[in-house]
Amino acid sequence: MFLTDLRARLLAALWTLWAVLLLxxxxxxxxxxxxxxxxxxxxxxxxxxxxLLPVAAxxxxxxxxxxxxxxxxxxxxxxxxxxxxxxxxxxxGLLIVLLAPERTPVGQALSAGxxxxxxxxxxxxxxxxxxxxxxxGAVLLAAQVxxxxxxxxxxxxxxxxxxxILYRTATGxxxxxxxxxxxxxxxxxxxxxxxxxxxxxLVTGAVWLALRGEQRGPRVASxxxxxxxxxxxxxxxxxxxxxxxxxxxxxxxLAPEREYxxxxxxxxxxxxxxxxxxxxxxxxxxxxxxxxTWELLYGAALSLGGPIAAKxxxxxxxxxxxxxxxxxxxxxxxxxxxxxxxxFFVTIPTVLWEATTAYVDLGLxxxxxxxxxxxxxxxxxxxxxxxxxxxxxxxxLALATKHLGGxxxxxxxxxxxxFLWRRDGLRxxxxxxxxxxxxxxxxxxxxxxxxxxxxxxxxxxxxxGLFGAPPDRWDAAADAxxxxxxxxxxxxxxPLYLLTLPWDVTVHAARYGGALGPLFLLLLPVLLLARRPxxxxxxxxxxxxxxxxASPLSNFQLRFLLPVTPLLALMAAAGxxxxxxxxxxxxxxxxxxxxxxxxAALLFLNLPPFIPLHEVDRVGWEGxxxxxxxxxxxxxVLGVRSEENYLGLAVPSYRAxxxxxxxxxxxxxxxxxxxxxxxxxxxDRVWVNAPQARVAVWGSPAGAxxxxxxxxxxxxxxxxxxxxxxxxTLSPASVAIAEPSFRRRxxxxxxxxxxxxxxxxxxxxxxxxxx
Numbered sequence: 001m002f003l004t005d006l007r008a009r010l011l012a013a014l015w016t017l018w019a020v021l022l023l024x025x026x027x028x029x030x031x032x033x034x035x036x037x038x039x040x041x042x043x044x045x046x047x048x049x050x051x052l053l054p055v056a057a058x059x060x061x062x063x064x065x066x067x068x069x070x071x072x073x074x075x076x077x078x079x080x081x082x083x084x085x086x087x088x089x090x091x092x093g094l095l096i097v098l099l100a101p102e103r104t105p106v107g108q109a110l111s112a113g114x115x116x117x118x119x120x121x122x123x124x125x126x127x128x129x130x131x132x133x134x135x136x137g138a139v140l141l142a143a144q145v146x147x148x149x150x151x152x153x154x155x156x157x158x159x160x161x162x163x164x165i166l167y168r169t170a171t172g173x174x175x176x177x178x179x180x181x182x183x184x185x186x187x188x189x190x191x192x193x194x195x196x197x198x199x200x201x202l203v204t205g206a207v208w209l210a211l212r213g214e215q216r217g218p219r220v221a222s223x224x225x226x227x228x229x230x231x232x233x234x235x236x237x238x239x240x241x242x243x244x245x246x247x248x249x250x251x252x253x254l255a256p257e258r259e260y261x262x263x264x265x266x267x268x269x270x271x272x273x274x275x276x277x278x279x280x281x282x283x284x285x286x287x288x289x290x291x292x293t294w295e296l297l298y299g300a301a302l303s304l305g306g307p308i309a310a311k312x313x314x315x316x317x318x319x320x321x322x323x324x325x326x327x328x329x330x331x332x333x334x335x336x337x338x339x340x341x342x343x344f345f346v347t348i349p350t351v352l353w354e355a356t357t358a359y360v361d362l363g364l365x366x367x368x369x370x371x372x373x374x375x376x377x378x379x380x381x382x383x384x385x386x387x388x389x390x391x392x393x394x395x396x397l398a399l400a401t402k403h404l405g406g407x408x409x410x411x412x413x414x415x416x417x418x419f420l421w422r423r424d425g426l427r428x429x430x431x432x433x434x435x436x437x438x439x440x441x442x443x444x445x446x447x448x449x450x451x452x453x454x455x456x457x458x459x460x461x462x463x464x465g466l467f468g469a470p471p472d473r474w475d476a477a478a479d480a481x482x483x484x485x486x487x488x489x490x491x492x493x494x495p496l497y498l499l500t501l502p503w504d505v506t507v508h509a510a511r512y513g514g515a516l517g518p519l520f521l522l523l524l525p526v527l528l529l530a531r532r533p534x535x536x537x538x539x540x541x542x543x544x545x546x547x548x549x550a551s552p553l554s555n556f557q558l559r560f561l562l563p564v565t566p567l568l569a570l571m572a573a574a575g576x577x578x579x580x581x582x583x584x585x586x587x588x589x590x591x592x593x594x595x596x597x598x599x600a601a602l603l604f605l606n607l608p609p610f611i612p613l614h615e616v617d618r619v620g621w622e623g624x625x626x627x628x629x630x631x632x633x634x635x636x637v638l639g640v641r642s643e644e645n646y647l648g649l650a651v652p653s654y655r656a657x658x659x660x661x662x663x664x665x666x667x668x669x670x671x672x673x674x675x676x677x678x679x680x681x682x683x684d685r686v687w688v689n690a691p692q693a694r695v696a697v698w699g700s701p702a703g704a705x706x707x708x709x710x711x712x713x714x715x716x717x718x719x720x721x722x723x724x725x726x727x728x729t730l731s732p733a734s735v736a737i738a739e740p741s742f743r744r745r746x747x748x749x750x751x752x753x754x755x756x757x758x759x760x761x762x763x764x765x766x767x768x769x770x771x
Contacts, residue, residue, distance in 0.1 A: 008586030011529060015579065019522055023602075026507055026518045029613045048609040054634050059247045063240075122639030128308050129254050129637070135305015136312035139176070139297065140169065142201035145208070146179065147172020150393065156386040162327040163373075166320060167390060170370055173297060173363075174397040174443075176201070180296045181446065187278045191303035194274075198300060237600045238339035245346040246319060248608060248632055252356025253315035255633035256643050257307045258650040260676030262358040265290075267307055268678030270299030281454060283473045284690040286461045286482070289454055291447035293400040294360040307679070310358045317362035318355040322346055324369050325566050332376070333534055333574055341573035345566055347606040349614065349628040350514035350558055356629055360401055361562050367398035368408045368563040372541070375412060379419060392436045396443025403459055404560055407548045409440055411541060478691040489513055490556025498550060505558065507616055514558030514627040515614050517606045519599065520568050523575035529582065535574045538567045559627060608632050647680070656721060656756040657681045663750075669716050671696065673723040674756065686715055702733035705742055709766055720747065720759045 033041045119125075147168035151158070158164040179197060183189050257263060265287050273279055282288040294314075301309035322342045329338035345351060354362050374391035378384050395412055398405035413433060420429045448458040455474070457467035464479040489512055491497050491504065502521060509515040527533050542564045554560055576599060583591050605613060608629040617623030636646040647654045653674035660670065661682040669684045671693060678685070688697045696711035720737070727738050736742055746766065747759035 005586055008582050009588065012579075012582055012586055012588060012591070015526060015582075018525065022507075022518060022522055026616060027605075027613055028616050029618065033613070044612075051609040051632050051634075052607075054638075055244060055247055055251070055632055058251070059240075059244045062247055063243050119639035121636075121642040124643060125637060125639035128256070128306065128643065131305040132254065132308025132312050133305070135301050135303075135309025136316065138198050138202065138304050139173075139301050139309070139313055140316060141205065142198045143172030143176045144168055145172065145201045145205045146175035148208075150175055151390070154386050154389045154393070156390045160327065162323055166324055166327075166366075166370060167374075169320060170366055170397070171390075171393060174293065174367075174393070174400070176300070177293045177296045177400075180300055181293075184273065184277075184279045184296070189273050189279065189299065190277050191274055194300045194303040198304060234596065235337055235339040237596065238337065238343040241343040241600060241603045242322065242339065242346055244604075245343070245352055245607065246322075248629070249315060249318055249346070249352055249355035251632055251634055251637050252353075252629055253311040254308060254637045255356070256636065256647050256650075257311060257358060257679065258647065259357040259359070262311075263651070263679040264676045265678065266295055266358045266360065267298055267302070267310055268681075270295050270302055270310075271679055274299055274303060284686050284692050286474065286478070286690075289451040289460045291400050291402060291405075291444065293397065293447070294363050298358055307358065311356070314358050314360070314362055315355045317366050318346060318351070321362065321366055321369065321566060324366065324373065325569055328369075328373060328566075329570055329573065333570060336570065336574045336577050338573075340576055341569045343600075343603055344519060344572045345569035347603045348516055348565055348569075349606050349611060349625075350516070351562065351565060352606070352608075353514075353627055353629045354559070354562070359559075361559050364398055364401045364405060364408075365562050365566065367394045367401065367405070369566050370394045371398065371408070371412055372567075375416060388432055388436060389439060392439035393443065395436070395440035398563075399440060399444035400447055403462060404554070404563070405444070406459075407545065407554060408563055409437070410548065411544045413437055414544065415541065473691065475691055477694065481689070486555040486557075493550065493552070501546075501550060505561075509558065510615060510617055510623045510625050512556050512558040515611075515625055516558070516561075516565075516568075517602070517614070519602055519606075520572050522602075523572040523579070523599075524568075526575040526578045526582070527571060530578060533574075535571050538571055542567050542571070651677055651680065652755045653677045653721070653723075654680055655753055656751060656758060659751045660719075660721070660758065664719065668718045670719045670721050671712065671715070671717045672721040673726055674721060686717065697735060697737055700736045702736050702739050704736050705746070708736045708742070709746065712761060713763075713766075718761060718763075719750070720761065722757045722759065723755065724757055725755060 033044060147170070150171045151164075151167055156167065158167055180189070180194065183193055183197065257267060265285065269280075269282075269288070269292065272282075279292070280288075297313060298310040301313050305312075322345065325341050325345055326338040329336050329341045333341075351362070371391045371394035374387045374394060378387040378391060391412070395405070395409050398408050413436060416436060417429055417433050420432060451460045452458040454460070455467075455469045457463065457469055460467070460469060461474055461479065461482060464474060464476075469475075491511065497504070505512055506516055506518060506521040527535055527539070533539070545564045546561070548554060549561055550556070576595075579595060580592050583589065583595065604610070608631060611625060611628050611630050612618070614628075615623055615625050618625075633646070635641040636643065653672075654677065656674070657677060657680045660668070661680075664670075664683055666683075669686065670681075671688060672681075672685050673688050675687055675689070686693050692715060693711075696708055696715060696717070700708045700711070722738075730738055733739065743759065746762055748762050749757060750760050751758035
């Protein structure tokens with residue numbers, strides 16, 4: 001007993017030393033802040049309080065609503081679909097009132113009260129949020145119909161409501177996307193036809209519910225084992241952290257879209273497809289041939305509720321992933337706190353940021369997680385073939401969401417192969433593995449076939465050295481430029497660097513375009529103390545995927561690591577549980593609440609107001625973290641600030657494109673130095689970094705004016721939108737189109753603000769001057 005106590009205390013002391021060293025290094029900005037004196041840290045604390053107070057109030061209201069709802073469902077004894085729709089219907093009714101705040105007495109009273117409280121843009125904010133909720137809700141409810149059909153077709157038998165909701169929703173969204181794909185193939189990808197499709201599915205679902213009534217369906221656990229009560233009493237802190245994180249993410253999702261890739265193609269392309277009625281190929285955009293399953297869904301959301309509906313659609317992946325993590329913890333790691341695992345996941349800074357924008361990474365992560373859980377059920381032997389097919393469907397949808405799904409498919413296939421080989425022998429491996437891969441590839445095939453037919457490369461622009469591409473679309477110079485951009489992330493792949501990669505990704509997160517926070521590196525080493533850890537399969541999966549992520553097949557963007565973050569959260573929660581057991585064995589029970597409270601505090605430090613504290617390497621503008629949420633946009637969501645004012649500050653080129661949309665003719669074509677703003681532009685455009693624009697911009701130094709003009713004429717450019725900040729960084733005489741002499745002679749200024757200037761090309765002067 002003495003030796004056991006001594007060993008436990010020694011290991012606890014070593015972990016404490018590790019925690020002090022790691023956190024002391026990680027939170028260097030805290031010491032810098034304190035050393036700067038009250039003149040610096042007092043405004044910082046004021047900003048934190050101003051940001052978190054409204055969030056805390058909303059979280060308290062949300063917590064009360066969740067508590068009341070859970071009590072209601074628990075007393076009902078069964079999660080009847082009709083009962084679940086009642087609060088939804090009530091919420092929709094309220095939103096309809098808010099949609100027309102000037103047309104109803106209640107709406108007028110709300111608007112008057114809001115204006116008196118300083119919420120001058122409340123009607124606009126309320127209408128924006130209401131449209132978003134209605135649009136996203138309609139898409140999610142419509143997806144339940146094809147999702148149910150696919151699950152029944154596969155004869156899968158989810159054993160709990162959690163499994164049913166997860167697989168029906170994720171599979172249904174994928175099936176709905178392919179129904180929309182069919183409309184696009186018929187040139188019917190318009191707002192009207194998308195609304196008809198969603199409406200038809202909603203009617204079908206309502207009729208099905210009416211006919212079936214309350215027949216069958218898995219029962220909700222009794223009050224003693226309800227999912228909201230299964231965790232121990234000490235989980236209240238994890239529930240609170242989770243709720244605050246979800247509220248912050250929801251507020252961000254209700255703000256107008258401002259993120260680069262979302263405006264560029266996740267929303268920019270669907271808006272263009274809706275205008276033209278089909279999926280257009282845009283050769284000047286190298287992302288045009290990416291898999292676009294989620295973008296099809298975003299088009300449906302846009303047609304029903306605008307861009308906020310698309311953002312909310314992606315936001316819903318966060319609570320769904322939380323549900324998956326909770327359910328997995330209960331089933332795979334029964335001694336681990338499921339709420340701790342959920343809290344660890346939802347507070348990952350980059351995960352939280354993803355939930356506020358219309359990207360696709362959380363959808364990809366959900367498909368990856370559901371595929372892994374389905375393979376786990378397959379290994380358990382319950383209706384084995386149906387769960388194998390369900391896993392294949394999820395993998396196919398992951399591959400149809402992003403090229404990164406290929407890495408997920410490789411890991412899943414290798415894991416299944418090794419498991420079956422060990423359990424059944426080599427002869428019985430080929431069939432299941434071949435079925436998994438074949439179904440997954442068949443589901444994703446349309447997107448890769450589309451890319452291959454257009455360029456000869458199924459994964460364009462990746463693997464250009466292997467497949468090549470049409471020279472008028474992509475070439476070695478363009479590929480080299482893309483490789484330089486990807487090389488910006490991480491460091492060179494030397495053996496020493498790869499060995500220290502976990503430390504580097506955590507502590508020097510700015511190099512990777514995102515942040516995980518310090519908790520995983522803090523808690524995962526504790527798992528090494530277990531002799532036969534139940535987390536070993538999770539560790540092997542993370543290592544396998546991490547090896548592919550760190551290989552030349554991928555790049556070091558932290559977003560590309562998100563598919564394994566649910567596993568990291570489960571492992572970290574298991575590490576915390578193991579640490580608690582270690583303290584108990586060392587008779588250090590007094591330290592357990594200290595550790596729990598410290599870990600909870602670190603989770604709160606992952607939230608937006610505290611993000612500057614994570615910038616270990618920040619010096620001026622160097623070491624700046626990206627793909628994280630810095631401020632909670634509560635002002636624009638409540639109506640303190642107008643959408644116009646918010647976007648004018650958040651998207652530098654927004655005001656310029658507003659001018660272009662309202663003043664330039666419909667056939668204008670813009671050569672633009674701005675990017676990541678396509679959703680707000682309503683005119684045809686060519687980015688200066690597109691291969692087609694190289695001759696007109698970067699390939700023509702000062703003195704090559706005629707060459708520039710000819711290239712602009714070939715591209716049918718009528719106007720040039722110039723980023724004055726970027727022009728100021730160019731070397732003198734390096735680019736002819738940026739020279740003052742070129743602008744004076746051939747360009748006429750039409751619009752200018754602090755950042756951008758719009759010029760009309762004086763083609764009449766060019767024609768008059770002659771060749």
